[in-house]
Amino acid sequence: MSSPTGGVVKKEKVSVPFDYNKYLRPNKLPHIWCPGCGHGIVLKAMLRAIHNAGLNKDNVCVISGIGCSSRTPGYVDFNTLHTLHGRALSFATGVKFANPKLKVIVVTGDGDALAIGGNHFIHTCRRNIDLTVLVFTNATYGMTGGQYSPTTPIGSQATTSRYGNIEPPFDACEMAKASGASFVARGTAYHTLELEKTIQEALEHKGTSVVDIIDACPTYFGRMNKFKGASQMMEEIEKDKTVSVKQVDKLPPEKVQGKMLRGVLHKVDRPEYCEQYETLVMEKAKAK
Amino acid sequence: MADKKKKFMQGNEACVEGALYAGCMFYAGYPITPSTEIAEGMSVRLPKIGGKFIQMEDEIGGIAAALGGSLTGLKSLTATSGPGFSLKQECIGYACLAEIPLVIVNVMRGGPSTGYPTGPSQADIMQAKWGTHGDHPAISITPAYVQEILTETVRAFNLAEKYRTPVVVLYDEIVGHMREPIVIPEKGELEVIDRVKPDCKPEDYFPYDDKYEIPPLAPFGKGYRFHVTGLNHKKDGFPTNDSKIIEENNLRIMRKVENHKDDIWKNDEFMLGDAEVAVFSIGSTARSARFAVKQAREAGIKAGLLRPLTIWPFPDKAVTELSKKVKAIIVPEMNLGQMALEVQRVSKKAEVAGIHRVDGEPINPAQIFEQIKRFK
Amino acid sequence: MGNAAEKKLPRIEINARLCKGCSICVDFCPTNVLEMRGTTAAVKDLAACTRCQLCDLRCPDFAIQVFD
Numbered sequence A: 001m002s003s004p005t006g007g008v009v010k011k012e013k014v015s016v017p018f019d020y021n022k023y024l025r026p027n028k029l030p031h032i033w034c035p036g037c038g039h040g041i042v043l044k045a046m047l048r049a050i051h052n053a054g055l056n057k058d059n060v061c062v063i064s065g066i067g068c069s070s071r072t073p074g075y076v077d078f079n080t081l082h083t084l085h086g087r088a089l090s091f092a093t094g095v096k097f098a099n100p101k102l103k104v105i106v107v108t109g110d111g112d113a114l115a116i117g118g119n120h121f122i123h124t125c126r127r128n129i130d131l132t133v134l135v136f137t138n139a140t141y142g143m144t145g146g147q148y149s150p151t152t153p154i155g156s157q158a159t160t161s162r163y164g165n166i167e168p169p170f171d172a173c174e175m176a177k178a179s180g181a182s183f184v185a186r187g188t189a190y191h192t193l194e195l196e197k198t199i200q201e202a203l204e205h206k207g208t209s210v211v212d213i214i215d216a217c218p219t220y221f222g223r224m225n226k227f228k229g230a231s232q233m234m235e236e237i238e239k240d241k242t243v244s245v246k247q248v249d250k251l252p253p254e255k256v257q258g259k260m261l262r263g264v265l266h267k268v269d270r271p272e273y274c275e276q277y278e279t280l281v282m283e284k285a286k287a288k
Numbered sequence B: 001m002a003d004k005k006k007k008f009m010q011g012n013e014a015c016v017e018g019a020l021y022a023g024c025m026f027y028a029g030y031p032i033t034p035s036t037e038i039a040e041g042m043s044v045r046l047p048k049i050g051g052k053f054i055q056m057e058d059e060i061g062g063i064a065a066a067l068g069g070s071l072t073g074l075k076s077l078t079a080t081s082g083p084g085f086s087l088k089q090e091c092i093g094y095a096c097l098a099e100i101p102l103v104i105v106n107v108m109r110g111g112p113s114t115g116y117p118t119g120p121s122q123a124d125i126m127q128a129k130w131g132t133h134g135d136h137p138a139i140s141i142t143p144a145y146v147q148e149i150l151t152e153t154v155r156a157f158n159l160a161e162k163y164r165t166p167v168v169v170l171y172d173e174i175v176g177h178m179r180e181p182i183v184i185p186e187k188g189e190l191e192v193i194d195r196v197k198p199d200c201k202p203e204d205y206f207p208y209d210d211k212y213e214i215p216p217l218a219p220f221g222k223g224y225r226f227h228v229t230g231l232n233h234k235k236d237g238f239p240t241n242d243s244k245i246i247e248e249n250n251l252r253i254m255r256k257v258e259n260h261k262d263d264i265w266k267n268d269e270f271m272l273g274d275a276e277v278a279v280f281s282i283g284s285t286a287r288s289a290r291f292a293v294k295q296a297r298e299a300g301i302k303a304g305l306l307r308p309l310t311i312w313p314f315p316d317k318a319v320t321e322l323s324k325k326v327k328a329i330i331v332p333e334m335n336l337g338q339m340a341l342e343v344q345r346v347s348k349k350a351e352v353a354g355i356h357r358v359d360g361e362p363i364n365p366a367q368i369f370e371q372i373k374r375f376k
Numbered sequence C: 001m002g003n004a005a006e007k008k009l010p011r012i013e014i015n016a017r018l019c020k021g022c023s024i025c026v027d028f029c030p031t032n033v034l035e036m037r038g039t040t041a042a043v044k045d046l047a048a049c050t051r052c053q054l055c056d057l058r059c060p061d062f063a064i065q066v067f068d
């Protein structure tokens, strides 16, 4: 297949591979994901970002809902919480609010975050509580066998849309921004180094940081929509259907049309929930 | 001095006092009549003492956030009523299996559905036990007086922390909104139990270690880095498909309650010594029953009252014993027979007669007295 | 002789236990170093490897790493 992008190719430089074992729980691999599942690529980018951000493992808490993507916490050596379908953000809000010293990362699927957990998603962003939310957007419900999800494109095949999906998909980034998240970004599994940097930036941001990550479910979305395998999906969906925000102004309109933007799409300073509670609510309450 | 601690307050306000006395530092919930005063009270009081209050976007978010708070080591509370209690059920099952201490207050209102929001009921008794799917342990506490809501809320926290399991406090709207003079206990007056934390090295820690009946629970962020899941899991917290381990763990969480019923049960007995007719009742209905029993005694009928303060696990020992001594057990309840069915199940000899009401009106003493007279 | 010593070859470790045979590494290697042998990735042309790490970065299964 075609040229490498997304990776900064460091020619002639001594390259040392990343030591993932530092952050993985021993003897948990191989993971449950299918061959070529994008979730594994995203997991690796997340671990490198956590490393680059210099976080202490004891202070990191990784929380998920239910779904293939939500199995991530079981593999990583942090405080980990695998909750209920759609409820990851609520559990995470509780953990973070109760102990703001923890760095709380939510790992969630497009179904988990945007369908059953959609209301929690909106309100988490609105509060701007300091959570990093990684949405694994594979346009399907992988775990239950490939039903259509809130990000499945119109016309696509799924086990519950045999005549083509008629529901318009959500843009998780637009929704996060409109709801008040102070950091919104998109990445893909294909652009894995860019994704690593985006996640790191999200981790270093104070407030709700949402990263919508487009990745592939070759087993269901791929097969049902006539993709030959994971690589073709990465090429034709993640690479060809996205464009970096850094390049978008330099490209002719026809090269941008119908493509999703990648990179940091929105970043503002906005009061963070736990800090507001401590400085406004607690202080006023104590003075009274 | 003693007068200073005497206060006139509502049941729901007493619940707030009880929670704070027990050391609750985290509340998350969603407003619903007739439980809202608990949220309002916690929102005022918690930030004064460094505690956390958050109003979530729904009841599921409320209990989920409270469970998150509990996992960081804080004693946590959520309160609700009917429809909200229904929404919380999936998370209650999660708390049972993941063994996370939590207190859930359900101020019972008329149902089903939106029902009668401002009307009392006692129709969530079965839901408190069977509301979430799967077999699971259940503890439910049933106070009947404002003072008792305070002390029983403390007991609910104690049981939740001691047995690492969710505990439901159930009382009807009448007791929740009733105002009575109460005494706020001094510090140290009531027993307060804190959760057992591990003292082993992190590498030796198993959050579901079967060498303990109730394994210690480490708070997140203190170096233990363990895994919590709602999937069936091994002692290290990681999912398993091993049927033997699944069964053993499912049985162990049941045993936590089953083997300690004597510690969890609590009954209030009134004039039962020589009673020939007994009344079995909870909450506001038990207050009417007490009055009816007095009336009966004045009329020369040997009546008595058994009032459970723990409805789950069901007080079968006390009821079975009672049923051998009395002719009849009358069960007045604001539902269509949820407790009467249980009383029937464990009664040996006595006839069981229910008094049921689902019109949003309380069961009055006269109604109970009429029944007592039938068995004299 | 001197040439070979100058051009030290990288070491590519493929963990056959972890490799699930998705062929992502093979498909995206810019210099065609890798190939599929059955259901496992394998090295075909080590000398062509530029140590770019793309195979490792995109492998979903922690199954391939390239050491200098």
Ligand SMILES: Cc1ncc(C[n+]2csc(CCOP(=O)(O)OP(=O)(O)O)c2C)c(N)n1
Residues within 6 Å of the ligand: A066, A067, A068, A069, A070, A085, A108, A109, A110, A111, A112, A113, A136, A138, A140, A141, A142, A143, A144, A149
């Ligand atoms: C309350 C509830 N409803 C439904 C399910 C079944 N279920 C499990 S995972 C899932 C969808 C997961 O999709 P997504 O979040 O996109 O994750 P993916 O598997 O695609 O990574 C569903 C519907 C469930 N576990 N709980």
Ligand code: SF4
Residues within 6 Å of the ligand: A032, A033, A034, A036, A037, A038, A039, A068, A069, A138, A142, A143, A216, A217, A218, A219, A220
């Ligand atoms: S079903 Fe899809 S999302 Fe789930 S593991 Fe397989 S490829 Fe990944």
Ligand code: SF4
Residues within 6 Å of the ligand: C012, C028, C029, C030, C031, C032, C033, C034, C048, C049, C050, C051, C052, C053, C054, C055, C056, C066
């Ligand atoms: S490091 Fe780069 S060149 Fe070498 S095998 Fe991997 S992808 Fe190919």
Ligand code: SF4
Residues within 6 Å of the ligand: A036, C014, C018, C019, C020, C021, C022, C023, C024, C025, C026, C040, C041, C055, C058, C059, C060, C061, C062, C063, C064
């Ligand atoms: S990308 Fe990884 S799992 Fe896939 S074939 Fe290559 S080494 Fe194997």
Ligand SMILES: [Mg+2]
Residues within 6 Å of the ligand: A067, A109, A110, A111, A136, A137, A138, A139, A140, A141, A142, A149
């Ligand atoms: Mg999905």
